[in-house]
Amino acid sequence: MEGLECMEITVCNGTVQSLSIRINGQANNADVTVRVYCRPPSQDNYVDELFFEELRDASKPTAVVFIGDFSLPEINWKHHTAGTTKVRRFLKDLNDNFMEQVLRDPTWKDFLLDLLLVNRVDFMSQVVISHETRWKELHN
Template identity: 45%
Template sequence: MGKGQANMGHTVVGIYYRPPDQEEDVYEAFYRQLEIASQSQALVLMGDFNYPDICWKDNTARHTQPWRFLQSIDDNFLAQVVGEPMRRGALLDLVLTNKEGLVGGNLGCSDYEMAEFRILHGRSRAKSRITTLNFRSADFGPFKDLL
């Protein structure tokens, strides 16, 4: 890093879909991953969380799983930034972040429209790192012996 350059760190972006009939062990795995991801310098987590009974104005829920979800958001210092209901008057599609001012744009829409937002992260361009495995140079001999 050169002189005068700020350490911008990395932005972690995640997408999550919670089906209404999700298993209990999957909840706990999600909460563990959320705890790890929220320690990032900048986190944006978006998705369809399917918690129609959460009251975002009061930050309350009537059932155990939505209440546990709210508790996890609070424990990990995350903020929910979608402002308008998306489906049947409920906020099911959420954008969570751990850094104020990181997400901007039009975050209210219906189920049939696109929610558009920008991740605002300094002036530098984001660098994408994609790892691709090269199977052409792999040694498949041990696998053939097992078969």
């Protein structure tokens, strides 16, 4: 399609998957980059660093939307805190790149594992979480 660029990234023997789509000229005539990301719970620091590099690069020229399963149940999104150094670093890198977590309701049991991160809240008017049976099956 005209106005779309797509890039698929697979890192570390397929343990991390990311799909990136750049939509040209959509947010007040600026580009929007949408990245779908799956972070396994056992992801190591090296792969986390690759994610943060991707985040830094993506958020420079465009509006960015990161969506996916980040497997970080220890984050308290209400107070923006975490118990481990690794997860506190994740929160710091989000802040450093002006990324905001938009979802507020649990997406898996009592946890908010699936995140919607944006660097421009102004083009996010309404977010609805679907709790369909199929969605729950994917996370069991």
